[in-house]
Amino acid sequence: MEHIRTVSTRDLCESAKNGGCGECQTSCQSACKTSCGIANQQCENKDDTDAE
Amino acid sequence: MIHSYSFDGVNVLLDVCSGAVHVCDDLCADMAAIYTDFPRGEVVFRTAQKHPEVPENELEELYDALTGLKDAGQLFTPDTFEPIAGELKDRTAGVVKALCLHVAHTCNLTCAYCFAGQGRYHGRDAVMSFETGKRALDFLIENSGTRRNLEVDFFGGEPLMVFDTVKHLVSYARSREKETGKNFRFTLTTNGMLIDDEVIDFVNRECSNVVLSLDGRKEIHDRYRVDRSGRGSWDIVVPKFQKLVAARGGKNYYIRGTFTHHNPDFLKDVQVMLDLGFDSLSMEPVVCAPDDPCALTDEDMPVVLEQYEALARLMKRRAAEGRPFTFYHYMIDLRGGPCVYKRVSGCGSGTEYMAVTPSGDLYPCHQFVGEPGFRLGSVFGGVENTAVRDKFASCNVYAREKCRSCWARLYCSGGCAANAYHATGSVLGVYDYGCELFKKRMECAIALAASEQ
CATH class of the missing domain: 3.20.20.70 (Aldolase class I)
Structure with a gap:
């Protein structure tokens, strides 16, 4: 019986190995302007996203 | 550190530092909740007490499965990011x-x-x-x-x-x-x-x-x-x-x-x-x-x-x-979201992001415009108020004590400096009300994204 299923995600520890390129969008520049969140941003460095 | 919650009957297990997301049943959620608190035998014993209908060998197998995920860096991952918190900004x-x-x-x-x-x-x-x-x-x-x-x-x-x-x-x-x-x-x-x-x-x-x-x-x-x-x-x-x-x-x-x-x-x-x-x-x-x-x-x-x-x-x-x-x-992309450098380095206001007034004055962000003491300089003379700039440069996830133990810290990057300032008088403060709303939004977003896979 399966008790746990792992969802495909980006490995954040892996992403710590290559340094950040800084090309991504500034945090609240686009839509909200009144609260900070970075989860909805895209990585601009496509070569560096290591998720399968 | 893990964050475990339930949304519409689905248990989500978030491994905070690796970003791994797991969907699990109540049995697994209960065992994961005490996994790091006790040795193996005690974890299995306490889980069995709560779930007497589950055979012991199944509990042992589940313990092994959690250990496997831990060894693979997908559960109970320690936070090793503090040394790089200021690196991207530096x-x-x-x-x-x-x-x-x-x-x-x-x-x-x-x-x-x-x-x-x-x-x-x-x-x-x-x-x-x-x-x-x-x-x-x-x-x-x-x-x-x-x-x-x-x-x-x-x-x-x-x-x-x-x-x-x-x-x-x-x-x-x-x-x-x-x-x-x-x-x-x-x-x-x-x-x-x-x-x-x-x-x-x-x-x-x-x-x-x-x-x-x-x-x-x-x-x-x-x-x-x-x-x-x-x-x-x-x-x-x-x-x-x-x-x-x-x-x-x-x-x-x-x-x-x-x-x-x-x-x-x-x-x-x-x-x-x-x-x-x-x-x-x-x-x-x-x-x-x-x-x-x-x-x-x-x-x-x-x-x-x-x-x-x-x-x-x-x-x-x-x-x-x-x-x-x-x-x-x-809009959370579990597979392609920001790297950890971005996640720990703060929002970027006052450093990589600034607001410009009609007369050309620079402020750390649009929400600080007009706030006494926050003028950074102007587009004509550049940044002159280096003390304010440096203050904002020091804003990151680890600069706020409360954020260090918060499961959502790699999703908010330490929160909004303006909200913190207006709520507490310090850009390094914490706007608790906003945090509660933010955490609920992240729980919903992660549960939605997990259900799509």
């Missing part, structure tokens, strides 16, 4: 990549809840000259280092009150792209009153994003979003927004609403937006002084949290029906 020190251009500190609406004081930022009416705007764009190019993508948001007040200036500035920026190797991404934030066919053509051609202010229900919108004679703007702006979005050709836009103490049941406003044909939405809690009548109260909190959950259910249902829509705060 490496890009002095690089500016985004400006919020306040081309108009004036507005044709007088929304009482406006954090910008009806567009004037507690000062006088003012508009930015082309020369000052041009200098701001040059300042951005000069200070952007090797960064290619530069973001400029036309903001106010109401930027379309100086539409000619906006057009000329975009034209100037485009004229410098090839020679400098830069790519400008423009956003326009507007109340919609002055949208016409020319604006629609321009915005849809030049702006990678457009933010359209609409609060949802007509009576909610018209309560605050009124002109100087007190007339509501809903009837005027809605058809203009519909026309602009219909002609946008799939490019990014957001219908952005504000909810206040008067409409914590904001899902009704989201529904109105959907009924009007919009499918890219953002609803934000009002930002104002705690004693303001529109401020969200402690009594509003459970209502708002319930609305976020109901919103997630609505999104799921509509997606299943082939009528999906996006909500800004639920």
